[in-house]
Amino acid sequence: MDEFSSSPLYKDNADWKDVTPIYPSKNEEVAVKIAVTEDFIDAFAYFRAVLIKNEKSPRVMALLEDCIRLNPANYTVWQYRRVCLTELGWDLKKEMRYLDDIIQESSKNYQVWHHRRFIVELMGESAVCDELRFCSEVIREEEKNYHAWQHRQWVVRTFKVPLDDELTFALKMLLIDSRNNSAYNYRYFMLTLHDKTEDKDRINIEINLAKEFIQNIPNNESAWNYLTGLLITNGITSDSNVVSFVEDLYETTPEDKRSPFLLAFIADMMLENIENQTAAEESAERAKKLYKTLQSIDPVRINYYKHQSLLAQTMLIKSQTKVAAK
Incomplete structure (x- = not known):
């Protein structure tokens, strides 16, 4: 925490004496009894108060960081943070650095990825390279991180990222793990995004790639699914080379x-x-x-x-x- 929270609890912090915390009512506690820590109760009591007051200030941004630390999946906290940072003219690069840290700790949190998308939209084209790089880092740490792959899809679709670089990235991930269904899915997504599914030369390249992976690991279900997806429009028997390949393998x-x-x-x-x-x-x-x-x-x-x-x-x-x- 920064200078606004010199005390572990907000109720003991002189900088928050002007705020009356709103604690959960007895009816709320009876309805859903959840075991939480004292600092959780304290922080969210003050969050309720500033929400009602509609206060937007640097100290509220610090409070929201505490609330996110205590419950990073709380949608209302993230939404109010978006409202605050917009009205305060918050440093977006600083916010992205903050999100980098949060995602490293909670990489499968829907809310943090949604918030990141919001910030990228505000930053525009200038954020694209850094976003692709960040997604790469997260994916390399966990190759099948659904949220990172989805975020990358959103970035390339929103900002019209060129095809070849992204196919190269997907191929690198497949060479690391040729069973990575997320990489196959991303590769197919890029083909559909750039209207390449009717490009016979491009599809032949992809078919040969799938055949190569199948040849190396016949029990690779992801490669078989990818091959099927490439052929499904015209039928899986429509390519005589594939039929011969499969029968020869048999x-x-x-x-x-x-x-x-x-x-x-x-x-x-x-x-x-x-x-x-x-x-x-x-x-x-x-x-x-x-x-x-x-x-x-x-x-x-x-x-x-x-x-x-x-x-x-x-x-x-x-x-x-x-x-x-x-």
């Missing part, structure tokens, strides 16, 4: 070593074949065999595989009905 992998994600991908290919009336009967039989195998090697999803097996049979009947009706 043939060259010993039966007891085959990834469940490989088998599931091929089964989905078979469902697509049935829908397209491409060797429908053979595809249905293969799909059902694959789903039966998956029930034994991936029992967590057994109900899903049973459902998919029934779906294959249902799709086959519909396909045969259509053929017969012609």
Whole structure:
């Protein structure tokens, strides 16, 4: 704390003698009894008081820091801080340094990231480079920090950050951990943001990247999901090179070593074949065999595989009905 809080408790601080604290009522305590410390009760009693007084001052900003320290997820405290700093013309760079420290201590707090977004909006373009750098630091400390990835998405979308640099960043994170679903998601987000999902050359690059990761780690579910996402618009059997890659991987992998994600991908290919009336009967039989195998090697999803097996049979009947009706 700064010069406004020379005493541990606000009720003992001469600088706050002009404020009458508002403590929780007996009814409030009965409704939700929460074990809190004396300094928590003290700080929030004074926060209630300044909120009612609508006071906006440096000492209130210091009080809010104490309240945030005691409960960093309190939305009302953060919201009032935004009101105060706006009216006070607060030093935004100082506020960002404060947020750096808070996020280091509480990196999965929705409120602090929301507050950071507000400050960045006030700072504008000048904050972009520092924000990307800060997100990188947080993500490197915890590679799947949802809040940091989401904040980075917001920054690049809001300030139209170029594609290539962000694809490079995502690739670096994938090289560190090729199972990092957040990095795949971010990479796909960048492609959609820059309207690259219809760019065949770009998509081919991404498909080859996914295939490379799958080749290295066949049990990498994130890479399989990314590959599916890249193909889903036109169908997962629409790229003959992918079909060949998957079938080759199936043939060259010993039966007891085959990834469940490989088998599931091929089964989905078979469902697509049935829908397209491409060797429908053979595809249905293969799909059902694959789903039966998956029930034994991936029992967590057994109900899903049973459902998919029934779906294959249902799709086959519909396909045969259509053929017969012609």
